Amino acid sequence: MVGFGSMAGYGIQSMLKEGHRHLSGLEEAVLKNIDACRELSAITRTSLGPNGMNKMVINHLDKLFVTNDAATIVNELEVQHPAAKILVLAGRAQQEEIGDGANLTISFAGELLEKAEELIRMGLHPSEIIIGYTKAINKTIEILEDLVEKGSENMDVRNKEDVVLRMRSAVASKQFGQEDIMCPLVADACIQVCPKNPANFNVDNVRVAKLLGGGLHNSSVVRGMVLKNDAVGSIKRVEKAKIAVFAGGVDTSATETKGTVLIHSAEQVPRLLSVELQLVTWRYIFVNVTS
Secondary structure, eight states, X not given: OOOGGGOOOOGGGGTSOTTOOOOOHIIIIIHHHXXXXXXXXXXXXXXXXXXOOOEEEEOTTOOEEEEOOHHHHHHHHTOOOHHHHHHHHHHHHHXXXXXXXXXXXXXXXXXXXXXXXXXXXXXXXXXXHHHHHHHHHHHHXXXXXXXXXXXXXXXXXXXXXXXXXXXXXXXHTTSTTOHHHHHHHHHHHHHHTOOSSGGGOOGGGOOOOOOTTOOGGGOOOOSXXXXXXXXXXXXXXXXXXXXXXXXXXXXXXXXXXXXXOOXXXXXXXXXXXXXXXXXXXXXXXXXXXXX
């Protein structure tokens, strides 16, 4: 005799583990998924644009993030909802492919789903809404082709005027009102380190050094290296100097095992110091020869 409590599940219930929830239908599945995506979009929407607000996020490691970057926000939130996670993946793909626009992707997708919810409640089937959105995509692509600045496909990336003209909108989205100051600086810095093949451009070749006591109007482009630390010593300025860059230290290296040196007299102290000095001298000679 078999009790009702031990009866095996049937249909989709037999495929899922114990404790699962099976949602179906318009109210349970579709609208709940839209609501989750809309909540995620509402979080990032207020950080969109140059006047967007910062968000304070504390991850599972209790690490604090204060940022308005949507990619960082959604990554640290650790979204678990399947539908909302699709928006997170879309924003991440946008960030990896273009480097910007993750917030716009998530916010725009949330707005489209919110409008779709109104149509669903009016009685339209989701497949009919998808057909309408597909037609809107095709029309949008036609309009965008007319908005592209002419000559962008074959432009000279080393022409400062052309580069500044095409980057103004991107810079204005982050620093509105400062694009006239920042665009020439960014163009100068990027053109100086641009390789022969622009597709191999490395953003790490351009660094930003922030110095206290100045403002954006005091910014300038330096062709070389900027060290924010003060010089050690009384010499602060040297022209036509020869500079050596060491990847490692030239001090005495520590041994793998700990040892104790016993000094019985004052005469043994200079002898110990001379040995350390000799080791540093040999290391300097080795670096000098190999360089």
